[in-house]
Amino acid sequence: MIKLAITDDQVIILNGLQKILADVQNIRITGVYNNGDELLEGIAKEQPDVLLLDIQMPGKSGIELAAVITKQYRDIKIIALTNIDVVAQIKKILQQGVMGYLLKDANPATIINAIETVYGGEQYIQEQLRQQLLNSLSAGNAKQIVTRREKEILQLIVDEFTNQEIADKLFLSLRTVENHRNNLLQKLDVKNTAGLVKVAIQEGLVT
Amino acid sequence: MLFVKAVQYFVFLLLSAQTLCTGMHTSRNQHILRTGCLAAMLLLLSVKLMAQADDKILPPPAKFDTSSVLQLIKAGNSLTDKKPEEALQHFITAAEQSSLLDFNTGLALANAKIARWYFGNNSDKTIEYSRKALAYFEQDNTRLAEEKADIHLLLAETFDEQGRQDSSAYYYYLLGNEVEAGNITNGKLAVDLYTKLLIFWMNLDYTGGENDDYFKTLKGYVEKARLAAGTIRDSAEAVSSVYFMEGAYFHALKKFDSARFYYNWYLSEREKINKITLPRKISVYTNIADTYLQEKKPDDAMLFINKVYALDDSPEKTKYLAFYTQFTNLLKGRALFLQKKYNDAITITSEALEKLKTTGSHLRAELVEANKTMADSYEAIGDYRNALVHKNRYIFLNDSLMKKDKIDMVNRLEVRYRIIEKDKALAEQKLQLAKVENSIRSRNLLIAVIALLVLFSIAGFGLWRRKNIHKQRLQQERIDNLQQKMEIERLNATIDGEEKERTRIARELHDGIGALLTGAKMNFELVKKSNQYEHNPDFIEGIKLLEDTASGLRETAHNIMPEILMQEGLSNAVRSFCERMTGKGGTAISFQTLGSLENMDATFDLPVYRIIQELIQNIRKHAKATTALVQMNFHDDGGVDITVEDDGVGMDVSTAKKTNGMALKNIQQRVKQLGGRIDINSNIGKGTSVYLEFEPGKNNSAI
Structure with a gap:
């Protein structure tokens, strides 16, 4: 039997979840809380196995609560329940030791599956979010792309034009050309024009 | 005496009537007619008698004069709290x-x-009679500046009550001017005025209490009131008013303990000198109750709400203080809701809302909040239909309040503008003086210097004069700067207000309606499971529709105000947007950043985010690209440059500006307003590359 507590400031969601989970055989709801304070008070009395925790609540936010609970009650497995599908936020929440991540519009089977999975000690992240997380991780490692405009300027640098000459030629301001040049220095990880020219030719960025 | 007179009358009338009747009618119906005449005479007589009786009650015209009228008003005044209805009668008489x-x-x-x-009972009537009074004052042309100020104050309060802050603000300025012109010497009235001004500004809190300036303004009124109170000889009453103001100030600061301390102090001081009106008492009790409600302590709040009820419940007073009572009931509704007595909360709140309709038009935060209480309570007891009705009403009212807020804000700015204008006028005066002084001094000096040493004087004078011209120029510059700064500030505040409004709408959509939709969907999922509707296409389609609506709603909310921008900053917000768009299929959009985010100028966040959003939407709509790249480079000086590049169909930049380009033109204009630069580079078949560049400190525009 899995002991489950639910916290959400929106009564309508609390009611819905209770109804959904009411006739699931192996889950018993031991506490339903409206806010962080009630939650902390409640789990001090009866500790659940799994906690469904709304992240956006007035007063103590879900992230704060997760940090406190994972520290104080190591055995409680927390599932974040939220409308936020922004990768940066998901990462922040997972860093607090949260075991599961569900969107509020998840269907009943997904919710039950998530509860059982984290109870078994595994992480559960809703499918579409998992994909987004993976995408962002792979994107973070990708090598930085040199834009077409930067290549054009790189070509002119290799052809020994000065910044001012490039600016005049492309109808750009001097500052803009300097910005492009700085971007190139950063991307190609070199210190000066000589370095730019060298790497540009090595990597075949110019003709 | 009266009786004898009556009998004489009767006999006289009877006789004359009979003569009249016999003289006129000689037919055989004479008898019947005579009886009729008699009856008529009797009737006449009784009327006459009654009229005489009336004369006895009404004092004859000579019995009242201007001084008795003034007495009557004074008497009514002292009755106001104890026997309000009688007092009203006095005033009418x-x-x-x-x-x-x-x-x-x-x-x-x-x-x-x-x-x-009528204030406290019917706001519309208050306005009606105030206007009459003002009109009479105009005709009267007496110098009752303070009585007039009192009406202005009343009007200001009443318009505030009705949510007509523009009118309200007008009267507050009028009063402010009167005080500053020294026309109001009555310290008590001044304290009263500052109290009301404080409350007025508290209600105008458009920053959500995050603005230091705002608190400075509030504190300023408290200090001014303290000064005014110091000028009164018998100052106990005025000094205690300042405690009330301190209470209100801490209330606004959300330092509830201190607020309650001062409120209680005010009460005890006023009770000591036995000078506290019922409305004031009620407002103190309800304020204290409100501090508890804000701390989510409904039981403590209830104590003070009950104190209001215990004050007096004679029907006469209930009527006189009708809307105070109803606003107290609204507080009670909130308290009951917090105590989870949802049905009671609904009953009392809806009753109060109904009754408030009969006491004039109000638009106050309490009223808006009450609809939220209703919606929340209905939600809690599972009556989603009514919850939705009240949620909608709440949004509508909140919206009106927001519109109101915007007007308020403009008004506030107007006040500041006027203050600055005064500074400007002062500076101009100084300039004028400096000019005059210069000319006088230079003439005197000239004569003296010529007498002494002509050559030397010319050189010296020239130098000296240059310095003076320089001084004049500096003054002029200061004036110009002041004006420019004011313009910019006004513009920025308007933008701020707009953004805040958007944030509120977005949050309401996302958290309010969004949650209701999710709840509805959960219920349908349950029905699906318990009735085995898994294969009923209509039902599945219905659930799908709900899901689509919910996600559409979230997207709309996001477009209105991308909250992620506040929480995660520009870089993460753009990254997330690119990921989401890639997730939708079509063009794959990659994102990369250079430089460090540390010094980023946050004023660019929203406009830049919107521009990038639009560029990406354009790519998705028109470019037919397979990949696109968004690159942001954050400069150390707080600037940023952005490249948005795709490998799509491209365009001819020179013709695109004319044909394709409303969107493009729009973007160009916005970049220009932000003081940025844009460089569009595209060829047909070779994709498009848009480069944007923003430098810090150049953004002073409205987007």
Whole structure:
């Protein structure tokens, strides 16, 4: 039997979840809380196995609560329940030791599956979010792309034009050309024009 | 005496009537006619008698004069709290008598009192009578500046009550000017005025209490009131008013303990000198209750709410203080809701809302909040239909309040503008003085210097004069700067207000309606499971529709105000947007950043985010690209440059500006307004590359 507590400031969601989970055989709801304070008070009395925790609540936010609970009650497995599908936020929440991540519009089977999975000690992240997380991780490692405009300027640098000459030629301001040049220095990880020219030719960025 | 007179009358009338009747009618119906005449005479007589009796009650015209009218008003004044209905009668009588006497001062004063009487009972009537009173004051042309100020204050309060802050603000300025012009010497009135101004500004809190300036303004009024109170000889009453203001100030600061301390102090001081009106008492109790409610302590709040009820519940007073009572009931509704007595909360709140309709038009935060209480309570007891009705009403009212807020804000700015204008006028005066002084001094000096040493003087004078011209120029520059700064500030505040409004709408959509939709969907999922509707296409389609609506709603909310921008900053927000768009299929959009985010100028966040959003939407709509790249480079000086590049169909930049380009033109214009630069580079078949560049400190525009 899995002991489950639910916290959400929106009564309508609390009611819905209770109804959904009411006739699931192996889950018993031991506490339903409206806010962080009630939650902390409640789990001090009866500790659940799994906690469904709304992240956006007035007063103590879900992230704060997760940090406190994972520290104080190591055995409680927390599932974040939220409308936020922004990768940066998901990462922040997972860093607090949260075991599961569900969107509020998840269907009943997904919710039950998530509860059982984290109870078994595994992480559960809703499918579409998992994909987004993976995408962002792979994107973070990708090598930085040199834009077409930067290549054009790189070509002119290799052809020994000065910044001012490039600016005049492309109808750009001097500052803009300097910005492009700085971007190139950063991307190609070199210190000066000589370095730019060298790497540009090595990597075949110019003709 | 009266009786004898009556009998004489009767006999006389009877006789004359009989003569009249016999003289006129000689037919055989004479008898019947005579009886009829008799009856008519009797009737006449009784009327006459009654009229005489009336004369006895009404004082004859000579019995009242201007001084008795003033007495009557004074008497009404002292009755106001104990026997409000009688007091009102006094004022009305005074008005009638004044009208008979053509006594304008009396008319003005009586109407003012009637207006004051209706405050707390019917805001529309208050306005009606205040206007009458003001009109009489105009005709009267007396120098009752303070009585007039009192009406202005009343009007200001009443318009505030009705949510008409523009009108309200007008009267507050008027009053502010009067005080500053020194026309109001009555310290008590000044303290009263500052109290009301404080409350007025508290209600105008458009920053959500995050703005230091705002608190400085509030504190300023408290200090001014303290000064004014110091000028009064018997100052106990005024000094205690300042405690009330301190309480209100801490209330706004959300330092509830301190707020309650001062409120209680005010009460005890006022009770000591036995000078506290019922409305004031109620407002203190409800304020204390509100501090508890804000701390989510409904039981403590209830104690003070009950104190209001215990004050007096005679029907007479209930009527006189009708809307105070109803606003107290709204607080009670909130408290009951917090105590989870949802049905009771609904009953009392809906009753109060209904009754408030009969006491004039109000638009106050309490009213808006009450609809939220209703919606929340209905939600809690599972009556989603009614929850939705009230949620909608809440959004509508909140919206009106927001519109109101915007007007308020403009008004506030107007006040500041005027203050600055005064500074400007002062500076100009100084400049004028400096000019005059210069010319006088230079003339005197000239004569003296010529007498002494002509050559030397010319050189010296030249130098000296240059310095003075320089001084004049500096003054002029200061004036110009002031004006420019004000313009910019006004513009920025308007933008701020707009953004705040958007944030609120977005949050309401996302958290309010969004949650209801999710709840509805959960319920349908349950029905699906318990009735085995898994294969019922209509039902599945219905759930799908709900899901689509919910996600559409979230997207709309996001477009109105991308909250992620506040929480995660520009870089993460753009990254997330690219990921989401890639997730939707079509063009794959990659994102990369260079430089460090540390110094990023946050004023660019929203406009830049919107521009990038639009560029990406354009790519998705028109470019037919397989990949696109968004690159942001954050400069150390707080600037940023952005490249948005795709490998799509491209365009001819020179013709695109003419044809394709509303969107493009729009973007160009916005970049220009932000003081940025844009460089569009595209060829047909070779994709498009858009480069944007923003430097810090150049953004002073409205987007």
